[in-house]
Amino acid sequence: MPRRRHRVCLQGGLRLDINLLVRQGYIRPGASRGPYYLPWTNTATGEVVDIAIISSNMTGPGEWWFRIRLGDVDQWITLRAQPRRFGGRQWYFQCPSTHRLCSVVWRRPGATRFCSRHAWRGQVAYASQFESPVDRAHRAQARIKARLIGDHDPDLWELPPKPKWMRWTTYSRLEEKYDHYEWVLNDHLIGLVARLTALDAKRG
Incomplete structure (x- = not known):
């Protein structure tokens, strides 16, 4: 008898972005780095949800690797470089499962290693695919608030003030998005009140 495939939320797992790791100094082309502690935080609450120990080696003629130790997991991921169109090199993880080059690898909930999104195809879905428009609006507002x-x-703040380091154009764009999601929530609330009022009228 066929069974319905159960998918888990991809964002409920852990994510490694090689471009972000380079910008933050955890990975440096031409150098050996680490070990460092790498925390993951809940974007809505700021709470630390997990901590790994990471190290990398990008020296030598092509034997580049990234290592992550997290609980019982001790995983080595090959790093690859591709020439950029206007000079320099772009760095990638090589997915341990598909061997594709990718900028981001994920460890889905319940998994024991990090792989590309394509490796988890059919097993995962994005958080937005599990949510109603109201859920998405609440989550988007929480994400904007956490950023600010x-x-x-x-x-004390529904929408926090502009951080000193942020440009006004960026803040204004986030403010517009926040107001849009507020409109979505208010529109849903108005519709809900209207339905409840109509239901009470029928009962009366």
């Missing part, structure tokens, strides 16, 4: 909150008390 800084040292402010989250209980």
Whole structure:
């Protein structure tokens, strides 16, 4: 008898972005780096959800690797470089499962290693695919608030003020998005009240 395939939320797992790791100094072309502690945080709450020990080696004529130790997991991922169109090199992970080059690898919930999104095809879905429009609006607002909150008390601010380092154009764009999601939530609330009012009228 056929069974319905159960998919888990990809964002519920852990994510490694090689471009972000390079920008943050965890990986450096031409150098050996680490070991370092790498935390993952919940984007909505800022709470640390896991911590790994990472190291990398990008010296030598092509024997480049990235190592991550997380609980019982001790995984080595090959690193590859591709020439850029206007000079320099772009770095990638080589997926341990598909052997494709990718900028991001994921460890889905319940898995024991990091792989590309293509390796988890059919097993995962994005968080937005599990959510209603209202859920997506709440999550998007929480994500914007987490980006802006800084040292402010989250209980005192619905939409935090612009951080000193952020451009006004960026802040204005986030403010517009926040207001759009607020409109989505208000529209849903108005519709809900209308349905409840109509239901009460029928009962009366």
